[in-house]
Amino acid sequence: MGKPQRISLKEAGNLIQDGDMLSFSGFTIWRRPMALIYELVRQGKKDLHLFEVNGGTHTEVLAGAGAVKMWESCWVGHELYGKLGEGIARGQVEGTILIEDYSHAQVVARLLAGAYGLPFFPTALSMGTDILNPKYDMLGKAGLRDGSNPKIPLKKYDTIQDPMYDMGELLLMPAANANWALVYASQVGDEGTVRVLGQTYVDQEVIKAADKVIVIAEEIVPDSYLRQEPEKNIAPGYAIDYVIECPWGAHPTGSQFFYDVDADFIRQFYAASKSKEAYDKWAAEWVFGVDSHEEYIQKLGVNRLENLRANSVLGYSTTMKRGSR
Amino acid sequence: MTKEYAKNYKPIDLLAVAAAREVNDGDVVFAGTGLPMLAIALAQLTNAPEAACIYEAGSIDGRPIDLPTSVGDSRCAYQSSMAAGLTEAFYGQLHCGYVDLAFLGGAEIDKYGNVNTTVVGDYAAPSKRFTGSGGNPDINSLAKRTVFIMVQEKRRFKENVDYITSPGWRLPKWPSGEMVSRQEIYGKFFKGGPSAVITNMGVFRFDENGEIYLDTVHPGFTAEQVKENCLFDLNISRCKGETEPPTVQDIDLLYNTVDPEGIFLP
Numbered sequence: 355m356g357k358p359q360r361i362s363l364k365e366a367g368n369l370i371q372d373g374d375m376l377s378f379s380g381f382t383i384w385r386r387p388m389a390l391i392y393e394l395v396r397q398g399k400k401d402l403h404l405f406e407v408n409g410g411t412h413t414e415v416l417a418g419a420g421a422v423k424m425w426e427s428c429w430v431g432h433e434l435y436g437k438l439g440e441g442i443a444r445g446q447v448e449g450t451i452l453i454e455d456y457s458h459a460q461v462v463a464r465l466l467a468g469a470y471g472l473p474f475f476p477t478a479l480s481m482g483t484d485i486l487n488p489k490y491d492m493l494g495k496a497g498l499r500d501g502s503n504p505k506i507p508l509k510k511y512d513t514i515q516d517p518m519y520d521m522g523e524l525l526l527m528p529a530a531n532a533n534w535a536l537v538y539a540s541q542v543g544d545e546g547t548v549r550v551l552g553q554t555y556v557d558q559e560v561i562k563a564a565d566k567v568i569v570i571a572e573e574i575v576p577d578s579y580l581r582q583e584p585e586k587n588i589a590p591g592y593a594i595d596y597v598i599e600c601p602w603g604a605h606p607t608g609s610q611f612f613y614d615v616d617a618d619f620i621r622q623f624y625a626a627s628k629s630k631e632a633y634d635k636w637a638a639e640w641v642f643g644v645d646s647h648e649e650y651i652q653k654l655g656v657n658r659l660e661n662l663r664a665n666s667v668l669g670y671s672t673t674m675k676r677g678s679r
Numbered sequence: 680m681t682k683e684y685a686k687n688y689k690p691i692d693l694l695a696v697a698a699a700r701e702v703n704d705g706d707v708v709f710a711g712t713g714l715p716m717l718a719i720a721l722a723q724l725t726n727a728p729e730a731a732c733i734y735e736a737g738s739i740d741g742r743p744i745d746l747p748t749s750v751g752d753s754r755c756a757y758q759s760s761m762a763a764g765l766t767e768a769f770y771g772q773l774h775c776g777y778v779d780l781a782f783l784g785g786a787e788i789d790k791y792g793n794v795n796t797t798v799v800g801d802y803a804a805p806s807k808r809f810t811g812s813g814g815n816p817d818i819n820s821l822a823k824r825t826v827f828i829m830v831q832e833k834r835r836f837k838e839n840v841d842y843i844t845s846p847g848w849r850l851p852k853w854p855s856g857e858m859v860s861r862q863e864i865y866g867k868f869f870k871g872g873p874s875a876v877i878t879n880m881g882v883f884r885f886d887e888n889g890e891i892y893l894d895t896v897h898p899g900f901t902a903e904q905v906k907e908n909c910l911f912d913l914n915i916s917r918c919k920g921e922t923e924p925p926t927v928q929d930i931d932l933l934y935n936t937v938d939p940e941g942i943f944l945p
Contacts, residue, residue: 381736381751381765407765408813429813433712433749434942443808446798455797458735458814459769466766479774480816482850482864484843490802522866552753553737554764610753617748670745670753677941 417441436624468563535564543577546591552610715782792847848889
């Protein structure tokens, strides 16, 4: 406990072991810890177990690199800039990635249980769907629900008859407690208090549910500043283990009040994600072709970044061209 | 005042307008990305000024002045009553029962309104994967009404979908998989279900047995043509005529106020 430790991206990458279970801040193509994701690919991580409400560009960067063994989630894509998660899809069709599908709110239920220290959380959402078809319990079919991996629950889900108000049958979703939460946050105090600007997504639950938390911060600010409006903060410093100051660390995903989503960059990545060869070529340029986050930012260039910069009042770029007009 | 209907419009314009007309004034609407965003924005400017919109990333009753490109977009949260998160959207708003109308999409649908957005083929060895469920089945579970907006293609309107991602009116009860009514699955949690499907060819609704039927056909198509674009035997006996076309005002609002940048309406 106490204050989080300041480390470098390379040191953060070294902390993650092959086979670890990871969860992430953000939502699809917003506030993803991209700089750290690139570092994991550079370090050649393997067999990662991803647990997330939805996947996005970060998921696909890891999947394309062959770093993912298991993916428990409900959705993956790049929103308007790439309609599918090609790497995850290829992994499922070819049988190289083990996929466990839940619904959005069922994954949230698993994170809520994990965050609040409960073994499960009840929900009445998405009943009567094939998500609950016993034939489609993929981790169970792979023999992984025998208790030998402490990060995999003994059941995909269970049902219960409401014993309190006789509401009938509902679902129990098992807690998810990842080894690591990899978080990108807008502002982190020098004592570790965390603030995100805009929608909070499921960042608070991801932080609480994980064994250890690494935060890459757009900026590190005096804790006294964040403590003037404590209602805007999502986690105390003692919940955070490691912090890295990393401007533009969410690029190409967006960060409210700092920068918008880099649509062109994601479109190009999406095109590259459709085959192993194209992905490798893309990674050779944007991941292995730069030795550090600073080099990556330099390569992007000032003009590109200025175009993405958010209007400080509205929170998003008002200069970038978004559509056909 | 008599309505002046637009003479020139694209199929996507009619989709957005027909969807907007499904919104009742005062509805709490939970909407997905794309056409649903156009529909709720247009409805708020026309027939439903008091409607409120929730997006699944956590913006509650936002008043965007620039069209969002995704539900996680900062633009969704502009002037919202709460810029919250997923737990608030799905449990604080949806599960507790505030949501009147869900606006969702789908890749495949069957005659009971079961929708697939997960895989083509057997789930255990699929030939193609789509994006996955997202919040689609959750929102559809406990909204009082769900409107699906889809592309009309024969292969997408199937007797049985390959995977039930989002629940319609007849559903498998696990672990046996016996098909039962939606009311039986949801019990006291039941609030409603799929109420309409809007495609580029027509507007469909569901009868007392939860079976889909053609309600109106879009101008330029016949009911028979719609039936030919379904793999199941579509009931067209209740078709009451043509879908009301967009008005001149609808088109003006869509292109000049809702999506002036040409994001979803190029």
